[in-house]
Amino acid sequence: MKLWEFTGHELLEKLAHQEITQEEILGALDKRREEVEPKVKAFLRFEKTPGPENLSGPGGFQGLPIAVKDNICIKNRPVTCASRILEGFHPPYDATVIQKLKAAGFSIYGQTNMDEFAFGSSCENSSYFPTRNPWNLECVPGGSSGGSAAAVACGEAIWALGSDTGGSIRQPASFCGVVGLKPTYGRVSRYGLIAFASSLDQIGPFARDIEDCSLLLKVIAGYDPKDSTSANLSVPDFLLSLGKDIKGIKIGVPKEYFSLSADRALEGIAQEVKQALEEAIEQLKKLGAKVQEVSLPHTEYAVSVYYILATAEASSNLARFDGVQYGLRTEAVDNLTEMYKRTRQAGFGSEAKRRIMLGTYCLSHGYYEAYYLRALKVRALIANDFADVFKDFDCLITPTSPTPAFKLGEKIQNPLAMYLSDIYTISINLAGLPAISIPCGFSSGGLPIGMQIIAGSFDEEMLFRVAHCYEDSTSWHKMRPKI
Secondary structure: OOHHHOOHHHHHHHHHOOOOOHHHHHHHHHHHHHHHHHHHOOEEEEOOOOOHHHHOOOOOOOOOEEEEEOOEOOOOOOOOOOOHHHOOOOOOOOOHHHHHHHHHOOEEEEEEOOOHHHOOOOOOOOOOOOOOEOOEOOEOOOOOOHHHHHHHHOOOOOEEEEEEOOOOOHHHHHHHOOEEEEOOOOOEOOOOEOOOOOOOOEEEEEEOOHHHHHHHHHHHEOOOOOOOOOOOOOOOOHHHHOOOOOOOOEEEEEHHHHOOOOOOOOOOOOHHHHHHHHHHHHHHHHOOOEEEEEOOOOHHHHHHHHHHHHHHHHHHHHHHOOOOOOOOOOOOOOOHHHHHHHHHHHHOOHHHHHHHHHHHHHHOOOOHHHHHHHHHHHHHHHHHHHHHHOOOOOEEEEEOOOOOOOEOOOOOOOHHHHHHHHOOOHHHHHHOOOEEEEEEEEOOOOOEEEEEEEEOOOOHHHHHHHHHHHHHOOOHHHOOOOO
């Protein structure tokens, strides 16, 4: 095996036994990037030579490189959210997760492409270029954290960070055949994450296997007084969850997720995805889990609720980007109002403009009660559905996405079809729960299929326990794209 094919924990073991050096790892990744980046385009910008303070840092990760989504602030480096509106912006501070990574000894290897301001499910809404799926370059990698998922999948990065507002870590993890975790809301600080929807956003890890994912979550998790939504709870040693069996674990399978289509004119779950999930569930039964069908009755409203609340919060959060304090500013204007208009017109892409307009409409006088307030009430019902189920079950199993990765350009002109790509993931953000996507099969076209595991609040240990037990009994996570 080449060095870029190893997991992080395998590389750490080799470093500990002095079988390899940090420089050899970086050299292998540099060479791999030169081979595949022109095809995949996972990165917006790249730090070829990590700083010596990271390469020889005091933490236990010994300078191992990590890729970071381009909506997480890194001091004195450009951060754009893949949007023209933030061109020229260099944050004067590190996000809390970046501080934690540096303290742990990681080197920040590069910043990955994304849908502009995390608005999308395909990584086609970047203002710069689309990222491609390493398993099939004609397909999307998923979104909005598509660059991070693609970088890990094709060996340009060992680890990566993304953000998940409605499935933006889990869906691209599924499409690219890697592990992607959305932690419980409040488990990881959002300080320094450029917000899409503040009540839904959460930073989380991408990795090639469960052990790497648990190692990275341990580093970035924890209470942060700079984030008012951060949970003041101790962080478990997630590695202790690995290796435990799942005999007697009660797993629920929501019946709605296998027949759900928010629009009768659109297809529901693909047969290949359904078959892969059924086989994965049978494997979990063989491992000793008790599996039973459950119901989450308000699931059918999740898409509608999400796109009211998320766009409303987005329109508010993006109001700050007006050309005054940072980023793009249109010159040669006659007055301040014209500067605002022209800057926002030139700086935002079409999907960002669509969501700003939708959110502003939902919050406007006469529509606030009819849309936004009602959506908040239904959000509570969705959260209650999960709370009721977790009284009797340890976790839930669902598909991550209704289909494998779709072709570039296939849904870009159909926003509703694009929004439905996240139909199985958005409920978890609305409820603030943790969920993980792990590989569980491939389509007949050779594209990865992901299984989503959902647990109760702050029970990431259960996710890792079940996911690792399944992973240990299969080989899907060992597959690598031939690119």
